[in-house]
Amino acid sequence: xxxxxxxGKLNGAGHDPAPARPAATHDAVAPLSDEERIAALxxxxxxxxxxxxxxxxxxxxxxxxLTQTGAWPPGVAADARRFFSYLNQWRQQSYGAKLLELSRxxxxxxxxxxxxxxRRFSSGERAQLExxxxxxxxELLQQANFTRIDPSMVExxxxxxxxxxxxxxxxxxxxxELEIWYRGISSSLHQRRSLKKLxxxxxxxxxPIFRRLAIVFKLKSEERRIKELMQKExxxxxxxxxxxxxxxxxxxxxxxxxxVYIKLFKNIPRADLEMCFPNTRIKFRLLDKIxxxxxxxxxxxxxxxxxxxxxxxxxxPIALAGAVAGLGGIAIRQIISFTNQRNKYMVTMAQNxxxxxxxDNHGVLSLLAERAAEEDFKEEVLLYALLAKEAVRxxxxxxxxxAIERFLGQTFGIDVNFDVLDALKRLQRDGIVTMSxxxxxxxxxxxxxxxRIDELWDRYLDDLPDIAAVEGYEFDGDFSAVGAxx
Numbered sequence: 001x002x003x004x005x006x007x008g009k010l011n012g013a014g015h016d017p018a019p020a021r022p023a024a025t026h027d028a029v030a031p032l033s034d035e036e037r038i039a040a041l042x043x044x045x046x047x048x049x050x051x052x053x054x055x056x057x058x059x060x061x062x063x064x065x066l067t068q069t070g071a072w073p074p075g076v077a078a079d080a081r082r083f084f085s086y087l088n089q090w091r092q093q094s095y096g097a098k099l100l101e102l103s104r105x106x107x108x109x110x111x112x113x114x115x116x117x118x119r120r121f122s123s124g125e126r127a128q129l130e131x132x133x134x135x136x137x138x139e140l141l142q143q144a145n146f147t148r149i150d151p152s153m154v155e156x157x158x159x160x161x162x163x164x165x166x167x168x169x170x171x172x173x174x175x176x177e178l179e180i181w182y183r184g185i186s187s188s189l190h191q192r193r194s195l196k197k198l199x200x201x202x203x204x205x206x207x208p209i210f211r212r213l214a215i216v217f218k219l220k221s222e223e224r225r226i227k228e229l230m231q232k233e234x235x236x237x238x239x240x241x242x243x244x245x246x247x248x249x250x251x252x253x254x255x256x257x258x259x260v261y262i263k264l265f266k267n268i269p270r271a272d273l274e275m276c277f278p279n280t281r282i283k284f285r286l287l288d289k290i291x292x293x294x295x296x297x298x299x300x301x302x303x304x305x306x307x308x309x310x311x312x313x314x315x316x317p318i319a320l321a322g323a324v325a326g327l328g329g330i331a332i333r334q335i336i337s338f339t340n341q342r343n344k345y346m347v348t349m350a351q352n353x354x355x356x357x358x359x360d361n362h363g364v365l366s367l368l369a370e371r372a373a374e375e376d377f378k379e380e381v382l383l384y385a386l387l388a389k390e391a392v393r394x395x396x397x398x399x400x401x402x403a404i405e406r407f408l409g410q411t412f413g414i415d416v417n418f419d420v421l422d423a424l425k426r427l428q429r430d431g432i433v434t435m436s437x438x439x440x441x442x443x444x445x446x447x448x449x450x451x452r453i454d455e456l457w458d459r460y461l462d463d464l465p466d467i468a469a470v471e472g473y474e475f476d477g478d479f480s481a482v483g484a485x486x
Contacts, residue, residue, distance in 0.1 A: 003305040051417035053145040054183055055378045055408065059088060062378055065411055072446075077292070078155055079446035080385075087384075088377050090430075093460070096375040098140070100363055105133040109260040110217075113362050133260060134177055137216055137365070145419075146181040146214060169281045170274045174225060177218040177260065180273075184211030208270040214364065215265075215276055219257045222248065240290035240455045251279050262364040265356045352401045379423035380432075382407070387433060394439045397424070430456060 055062075064273040106341045107113060108121060109128060121129065122387050138148070151172075172178065187206040220228075222244055229240040255261070265276055274280050380406050386392070392400050401420035406414050424441070427433040431452050433443050444452055 018381065032256070051415050052184060053147075053375075053417050053419050055145075055375065055416055055418075057378070057408075057412055057413060059374060059377060061412075062381065066381060071385075072389075076446060079450065080388075083446040083449045083453070084381050086450050087380060087432075090453050090456060091373045091377045091380070092370075093457075094109075095369040095376075098136070099365060099369040102133065102136045102140070102369075105129050105136060106362065106365065109133060109258070110361060111254075111256065111259040111261060130177070131262065131395075134179065134216060137262065138179060140365070140368040140372050141179075141181045141214055143376060143422075144183070144368050145375050146183045146212065149180040149182065151178060151180075170277045171279055171281075173228070174219055174247065174279055175217050176220045176224075176257075177216060179214075179216035181214045182210040182212060184209055185209075185270075210268045210270060210273075210484070212358075213265045213268045213273070213276065214283065215263045216260065217262045217263075217278070219251070219255065219278070221257045247279065262361050264358040264360070264364045264367065266358045268356050349477050376423070376426060379419060380427055382418070383420060383423040384427060384432065384443055384449075387441050388446070394435060394440050394441060397421070397441075 006039075035461065063081060063084050067077045067084070069077070070078060072080055107115070107128065108119075130324070185208065187208050222241075225235065225244045226240045229235055229243060230237065233240070235243070261278070263276060267274065385401070386400055386403060397420055401418050404418045404420065405416055408414050408418070428435070431444075432449050433441055435441055443449070
């Protein structure tokens with residue numbers, strides 16, 4: 001890996017640090033036309049660098065390429081490989097510690113806990129824990145090279161088009177916390193029957209997808225939602241309560257407002273983002289409305305006409321009852337048709353969502369910590385391998401970034417948006433890279449770098465803080481309620 005093919009010196013770092021997480025907001029967005037929606041989506045996804053920060057290469061493959069014969073002076077390649085192994089283990093340990101802290105924060109909000117509850121929290125303490133939890137999850141997602149979708153853009157992404165032929169709707173105002181992150185914008189090849197081919201043959205078409213999609217959410221309490229509707233729509237308490245409970249009827253009884261839910265999906269069609277939410281409302285498509293409407297109208301019309309004619313000539317009470325029962329049967333059959341179509345939609349959504357689900361709640365935290373550690377390691381060894389062999393000044397860091405991107409392209413055929421500053425910050429924090437007074441970045445030799453990691457391991461255990469409860473208070477009482485949140 002070399003900077004000799006760089007484009008010249010560039011002042012500055014080349015990458016801005018990630019912005020702080022703004023407060024969640026789900027203000028309504030004015031309705032857009034189809035043309036405006038498409039334009040907004042194109043602008044949103046083109047605004048970010050389309051190149052992945054995610055490096056889709058295994059740690060083993062990267063280590064092999066960076067320590068191959070001739071890449072280091074004689075006898076140094078083995079030390080470099082050993083140092084990379086040390087660094088990998090150290091990074092896993094670092095994120096293991098973060099995972100322990102996140103697990104502690106998540107316990108009062110976990111819907112899957114099977115532990116006894118022995119600690120109570122005030123409303124202020126719960127709010128503080130919740131903020132720390134969500135910010136910690138967002139930090140993990142960022143380090144795992146996910147990209148955040150701003151809440152103000154969510155309405156634009158929720159579309160009426162569906163890869164699975166569903167028309168879905170989500171009430172975003174129902175959420176107290178809502179975080180949506182994705183990694184990888186790609187496309188998947190699907191098949192469908194079309195009118196052009198008289199529904200006899202299937203045609204292929206591309207469906208834009210998120211390769212990985214993470215959603216963090218917490219529902220607002222019923223009381224809070226009622227008050228919001230009263231203020232927003234000018235309703236009295238009873239009407240607002242009735243409306244809220246009707247909307248909440250879409251949500252499973254297992255989804256509690258005091259819990260925080262974390263979901264991770266794979267290969268989700270962008271147009272079907274709605275089906276990942278707990279309050280998704282399935283609506284009939286226009287074609288289904290026309291088909292069912294014509295069927296229902298025709299059936300009922302013919303039934304009413306037949307019944308009226310029978311009533312006009314019928315003198316036998318049994319014949320009258322039969323005519324009315326026949327009309328009722330027609331009406332019931334049409335209702336069943338609507339219900340069956342809706343159930344068909346529900347089955348389709350459940351089947352497709354099942355195939356896309358990757359992990360839930362604590363499982364997501366564990367998976368994200370592992371992925372974040374892996375991404376950090378890959379970024380760090382790439383930067384270390386360059387800085388260990390070339391004298392790079394801080395004002396040449398952009399050139400180093402481009403050199404690493406060229407190496408990945410030439411070696412693995414991938415186009416990656418390498419995050420050089422993030423990797424440099426961590427290597428400097430761990431004392432592997434230092435900067436001299438003239439701005440030159442210097443690395444420890446592999447043997448010395450191994451000794452440095454060994455030193456960090458020893459100090460880590462010595463510097464562990466005492467276990468102390470800083471929130472809530474212990475209470476005496478009945479501990480039979482396992483997993484309850486108090």
